[in-house]
Amino acid sequence: MKPDLSVLPSLDRLTNALAGEVSLPRPLVVTWLRRGLAGARAHLLAGEILERAKIEKELRAGLRQFAASRLQAVINGTGVLIHTNLGRSPMGGRAMRAVAEVAQGYSNLEFELASGERGKRAGYLEEALACILETEAATAVNNCAAALVLTLRSLISPGKNEVIVSRSELVEIGGGFRVPEILETSGAKLVEVGATNKTHLRDYEKAIGEKTALILKVHRSNFFIGGFTGEPTMAELAVMTKKAGIPLVEDLGSGALMATDELAPIDHEPQAQEQLRAGADLITFSGDKLLGGPQSGIIAGRADLVARIKKEPFFRAVRCDKLILAALQETIDDYLSVKEGGGVADVPVLVFLAAEVDELRKRAEAILKKIPVELGEVTVVDSIARTGGGTMPKSEIPSVALRMIPHHSSAQKLAKRLRLSSPAVVGYIAADAFFLDLRTVFPAQDEALLHALLVSQGTDAEVG
Ligand SMILES: *Cc1c(COP(=O)(O)O)cnc(C)c1O
Numbered sequence: 001m002k003p004d005l006s007v008l009p010s011l012d013r014l015t016n017a018l019a020g021e022v023s024l025p026r027p028l029v030v031t032w033l034r035r036g037l038a039g040a041r042a043h044l045l046a047g048e049i050l051e052r053a054k055i056e057k058e059l060r061a062g063l064r065q066f067a068a069s070r071l072q073a074v075i076n077g078t079g080v081l082i083h084t085n086l087g088r089s090p091m092g093g094r095a096m097r098a099v100a101e102v103a104q105g106y107s108n109l110e111f112e113l114a115s116g117e118r119g120k121r122a123g124y125l126e127e128a129l130a131c132i133l134e135t136e137a138a139t140a141v142n143n144c145a146a147a148l149v150l151t152l153r154s155l156i157s158p159g160k161n162e163v164i165v166s167r168s169e170l171v172e173i174g175g176g177f178r179v180p181e182i183l184e185t186s187g188a189k190l191v192e193v194g195a196t197n198k199t200h201l202r203d204y205e206k207a208i209g210e211k212t213a214l215i216l217k218v219h220r221s222n223f224f225i226g227g228f229t230g231e232p233t234m235a236e237l238a239v240m241t242k243k244a245g246i247p248l249v250e251d252l253g254s255g256a257l258m259a260t261d262e263l264a265p266i267d268h269e270p271q272a273q274e275q276l277r278a279g280a281d282l283i284t285f286s287g288d289k290l291l292g293g294p295q296s297g298i299i300a301g302r303a304d305l306v307a308r309i310k311k312e313p314f315f316r317a318v319r320c321d322k323l324i325l326a327a328l329q330e331t332i333d334d335y336l337s338v339k340e341g342g343g344v345a346d347v348p349v350l351v352f353l354a355a356e357v358d359e360l361r362k363r364a365e366a367i368l369k370k371i372p373v374e375l376g377e378v379t380v381v382d383s384i385a386r387t388g389g390g391t392m393p394k395s396e397i398p399s400v401a402l403r404m405i406p407h408h409s410s411a412q413k414l415a416k417r418l419r420l421s422s423p424a425v426v427g428y429i430a431a432d433a434f435f436l437d438l439r440t441v442f443p444a445q446d447e448a449l450l451h452a453l454l455v456s457q458g459t460d461a462e463v464g
Contacts, residue, residue: 079437238279255285
């Protein structure tokens with residue numbers, strides 16, 4: 001039987017019908033629908049029976065899904081502070097204003113205003129980083145993965161390319177970051193020492209040879225090992241590596257600048273300054289995890305090693321752009337000013353960490369009061385927030401959430417309606433109820449959150 005292609009709607013008619021439903025540039029809608037229609041045509045030619053209404057319904061749903069994939073702000077009700085899928089750390093207002101200023105005009109990015117000559121890119125930031133980290137030198141690149149690859153590349157040489165790592169630290173961080181693969185990418189040769197649960201100082205010592213370029217420690221960010229475990233301290237390792245004349249590098253991942261255990265009843269995440277003080281020659285960490293700055297990777301420690309890293313040609317390929325530099329510079333300056341004056345830096349994740357449970361409960365109750373009973377069974381409950389972003393997997397932060405069981409729908413459908421609302425709201429589902437944790441919601445978003453809840457009573461047919 002010949003396929004009936006007449007069921008295919010016309011591109012023009014479909015574009016006119018659907019373009020108004022999504023706020024996307026019309027050429028993009030046309031391109032997207034043309035591809036969708038070609039797909040439907042292929043199905044028809046392959047002998048599938050499709051009705052026009054079904055084709056239109058699927059294209060409409062697909063187009064809406066495509067429109068929702070456009071990068072946009074989201075209200076994070078998951079209680080996960082550094083949520084990698086939701087953009088990791090939000091940035092403080094101070095950093096954002098600095099970005100806007102540098103972005104909208106010209107800047108002294110590589111220009112020395114005093115002499116009127118070509119200047120050093122990120123010179124001020126590097127000084128500020130070294131100052132807050134209480135170390136000799138520092139620099140920043142695009143992310144921590146790049147920082148680590150770059151560091152390894154610059155510290156290895158032909159015939160001296162072995163990097164010693166404990167077997168307990170050959171971790172996968174997520175998003176395709178695996179320590180053994182990062183080593184390979186950099187051209188280094190991995191030398192594994194110790195056992196999964198225990199690595200002794202003598203294990204490292206025995207592995208050191210002619211070809212050893214450095215010893216690498218990797219912070220086990222996203223998991224923990226317990227029980228019969230052990231490893232030498234940073235200070236013990238440092239004594240040994242200094243004697244052997246080889247650099248000791250630690251990839252910290254998050255690398256807090258503040259004592260996290262003083263902000264909230266959680267673990268003490270290794271502080272960047274502590275690890276340097278304990279004897280690491282170089283450390284690397286992310287700018288957008290607990291630091292709360294823009295996506296970037298910071299390298300800090302011995303001045304001679306940082307200088308070598310900056311001379312590596314690969315440095316040019318992973319250097320930060322002016323917007324990142326502006327945001328990072330402002331964030332670090334902010335940390336430096338609170339170091340002197342006290343208080344917490346204008347960094348949302350730190351503010352969220354330090355928020356009192358009673359404050360969160362008050363906000364949740366204020367929202368609850370305005371929710372009509374028709375919405376479902378809504379209560380304010382105790383919950384657990386987490387730092388996330390591959391940091392402190394054991395740490396549970398006491399928090400408060402709105403728990404919702406819709407009357408005429410399911411928790412899954414409510415969750416989807418909220419994800420597709422404007423602004424998008426993301427929560428989580430547990431035991432058939434939908435939860436919105438207040439710890440990761442900015443107080444200024446409470447109104448918008450309530451509004452999203454009120455308009456979320458649409459029909460289930462809309463979300464499919
Ligand atoms: C997160 C993490 C990285 C990767 O950092 P990016 O900034 O995402 O590149 C590297 N190492 C450790 C230990 C991490 O936790």
